[in-house]
Amino acid sequence: MSYSPLPLEPRNQIDAPSSPVARFGPDAPLVMDAGIALAPWQIAYQTYGTLNADKSNAVLVCHALTGDQHVANVSPVTGKPGWWSTMVGPGRPVDTDRFFVICSNVIGGCSGSTGPASLDPATGRPHNLNFPVLTIRDMVRAQAALIDRLGIASLFCVLGGSMGGMQVLQWAATYPERVFSALPIATAARHSAQNIAFHEVGRQAIMADPDWRGGRYLDEGTRPSKGLGVARMGAHITYLSELALHRKFGRNYQDRSAPTFSFDADFQIESYLRYQGLSFVERFDANSYLYVTRAMDYFDLAADHGDHLARAFKGSPTRFCVISFTSDWLFPTSDSRAIVHALNAAAASVGFVEVESDKGHDAFLLEEPEMFAAARGFIDAAARARGLT
Amino acid sequence: MTEMHAVDTATARLDFLLLADMVAPGSKVLDIGCGDGTLLSLLRDRKGVDGRGIEISREGVNACLAKGLPVIQGDADTDLADYPDDAFDYVILSQTIQATRQPKIVLEHLLRIGRRAIVSFPNFGHWRVRLDLLVNGRMPVTDNMPYSWHDTPNIHFCTIRDFLTLCTEVGAQMERAAALDAGGKPVRMMLPWWAWNMLGEQAVFLLKRR
Numbered sequence: 001m002s003y004s005p006l007p008l009e010p011r012n013q014i015d016a017p018s019s020p021v022a023r024f025g026p027d028a029p030l031v032m033d034a035g036i037a038l039a040p041w042q043i044a045y046q047t048y049g050t051l052n053a054d055k056s057n058a059v060l061v062c063h064a065l066t067g068d069q070h071v072a073n074v075s076p077v078t079g080k081p082g083w084w085s086t087m088v089g090p091g092r093p094v095d096t097d098r099f100f101v102i103c104s105n106v107i108g109g110c111s112g113s114t115g116p117a118s119l120d121p122a123t124g125r126p127h128n129l130n131f132p133v134l135t136i137r138d139m140v141r142a143q144a145a146l147i148d149r150l151g152i153a154s155l156f157c158v159l160g161g162s163m164g165g166m167q168v169l170q171w172a173a174t175y176p177e178r179v180f181s182a183l184p185i186a187t188a189a190r191h192s193a194q195n196i197a198f199h200e201v202g203r204q205a206i207m208a209d210p211d212w213r214g215g216r217y218l219d220e221g222t223r224p225s226k227g228l229g230v231a232r233m234g235a236h237i238t239y240l241s242e243l244a245l246h247r248k249f250g251r252n253y254q255d256r257s258a259p260t261f262s263f264d265a266d267f268q269i270e271s272y273l274r275y276q277g278l279s280f281v282e283r284f285d286a287n288s289y290l291y292v293t294r295a296m297d298y299f300d301l302a303a304d305h306g307d308h309l310a311r312a313f314k315g316s317p318t319r320f321c322v323i324s325f326t327s328d329w330l331f332p333t334s335d336s337r338a339i340v341h342a343l344n345a346a347a348a349s350v351g352f353v354e355v356e357s358d359k360g361h362d363a364f365l366l367e368e369p370e371m372f373a374a375a376r377g378f379i380d381a382a383a384r385a386r387g388l389t
Numbered sequence: 390m391t392e393m394h395a396v397d398t399a400t401a402r403l404d405f406l407l408l409a410d411m412v413a414p415g416s417k418v419l420d421i422g423c424g425d426g427t428l429l430s431l432l433r434d435r436k437g438v439d440g441r442g443i444e445i446s447r448e449g450v451n452a453c454l455a456k457g458l459p460v461i462q463g464d465a466d467t468d469l470a471d472y473p474d475d476a477f478d479y480v481i482l483s484q485t486i487q488a489t490r491q492p493k494i495v496l497e498h499l500l501r502i503g504r505r506a507i508v509s510f511p512n513f514g515h516w517r518v519r520l521d522l523l524v525n526g527r528m529p530v531t532d533n534m535p536y537s538w539h540d541t542p543n544i545h546f547c548t549i550r551d552f553l554t555l556c557t558e559v560g561a562q563m564e565r566a567a568a569l570d571a572g573g574k575p576v577r578m579m580l581p582w583w584a585w586n587m588l589g590e591q592a593v594f595l596l597k598r599r
Contacts, residue, residue, distance in 0.1 A: 322461075341471050344441075344471065344472065345471075347476070349441075349459040351460050352450070352462050352463075353447060353451060353461075354462050370447060374450070376455075377451055377452075378454045378455075380455065381455060382457070385457060
């Protein structure tokens with residue numbers, strides 16, 4: 001049997017990651033929205049800092065679509081710094097000298113938590129498309145099981161951007177008493193039609209790749225790199241802004257001074273996107289991409305509460321701070337305002353700031369001093385309110 | 390709550406102290422145009438108020454978040470419609486009504502969202518403003534109104550008398566009123582309206598739906 005789904009290192013990370021793993025057996029199945037009790041299952045995570053004596057300083061960071069648990073350490077796969085090491089670390093807004101920070105890989109992911117590429121012990125084969133379609137709430141249930149396992153009753157703060165922000169909102173709605181403060185960034189309480197549309201294009205690209213093999217590429221020793229690469233290229237455009245693309249690339253040619261009258265990557269932007277696609281397929285599993293995008297599509301917090309988003313937060317004791325970016329057209333400010341509006345209607349404590357940036361949706365992952373200032377101010381004030389030093 | 394922010398009485402703005410005096414302890418307050426959150430902090434720390442704020446500037450919102458105040462970035466002219474009726478005990482509009490595009494609609498929202506509204510504004514009827522116009526024939530620029538006519542955010546100045554007329558139009562009942570001099574000290578109470586309108590550099594009104 002030949003496996004060539006991914007290069008060796010990311011493939012190793014799927015079942016035996018270089019992170020602590022919480023394993024749950026048949027006695028503790030993950031009960032999923034699809035009506036399936038998944039067992040056994042596991043969740044991989046990283047921690048930073050020290051849990052204090054009364055376990056009141058724990059922070060949960062939720063990652064976005066293609067993120068992982070390596071929020072503030074060098075990635076074992078890419079060798080690059082943690083994906084949010086500007087936000088999380090010693091002296092950062094999420095200060096690991098003060099807080100005990102947890103970040104776990106989402107269920108359905110491919111960095112050590114159970115997902116479609118994980119081996120199903122019942123068959124000895126990867127789950128592939130037999131893996132249940134999952135939801136944001138399933139991801140949050142899995143995280144809650146991990147937090148229980150770590151003996152933490154209530155989290156000081158739950159934060160994240162994009163899909164991470166969806167998890168933050170789900171946490172606050174599902175476990176209000178366990179979330180002291182919540183910081184959802186560049187996110188929405190429901191995935192828009194336009195966003196579902198982009199995801200569908202990405203999924204169709206993957207499934208149109210003959211090497212996808214009906215989802216059984218791991219068994220058949222192939223790899224839908226072309227499809228996954230195209231999916232990533234399309235998605236990557238939605239993370240930027242027209243202005244940022246123009247500023248960075250304009251109509252500049254790539255290593256040439258004139259068009260070649262071919263379909264080669266004449267333009268820098270083409271070359272850049274191809275590179276983004278190529279590097280992505282080296283670290284991410286195609287079926288995971290299908291499952292995790294689907295979970296985002298299904299996210300509609302209001303629908304779970306009689307179409308009234310405010311009801312999701314009724315009586316919430318959580319302090320919220322919502323952040324959006326002016327040039328984010330994937331999760332525009334109007335999405336954040338809908339959250340703020342609902343929190344206001346629910347009489348919850350909420351702050352909101354729209355950060356001026358031309359970097360599009362990706363701004364939340366980048367050097368944005370205004371975002372850091374707002375996050376730091378909110379977190380520090382919440383820490384004082386919680387009696388943390 | 391273990392949050393404490395000492396407020397120095399000596400440096401607290403006199404008009405804020407006067408506003409705070411109109412607010413019942415432990416009540417729920419929305420401060421529209423809350424700036425850096427000075428008044429909200431004062432209300433929280435002195436009166437145990439559950440305070441919320443709306444502020445248009447990013448710097449102001451960030452300053453408020455750093456004080457632990459739940460403040461959202463927004464615009465009085467567009468965002469008040471989203472708030473339900475009677476959501477707050479008091480809605481405060483401090484030195485902001487003159488900067489709104491539609492003061493009447495804003496005032497109506499105040500009276501709808503809050504059981505009471507507190508409005509303070511610079512009085513364009515003050516004798517120095519009148520004198521400036523009369524003598525110099527120019528739009529006045531004072532400590533209280535520091536902008537030139539062409540770059541001012543204050544697009545709807547009014548006098549105390551004008552504001553009283555607006556209150557009648559929107560069906561607001563005045564429960565308390567105070568005129569302040571340049572230093573923020575209340576003008577002596579036993580004066581007729583025309584005298585207040587001459588001597589008050591600022592005015593503060595506590596209003597209720599009729």
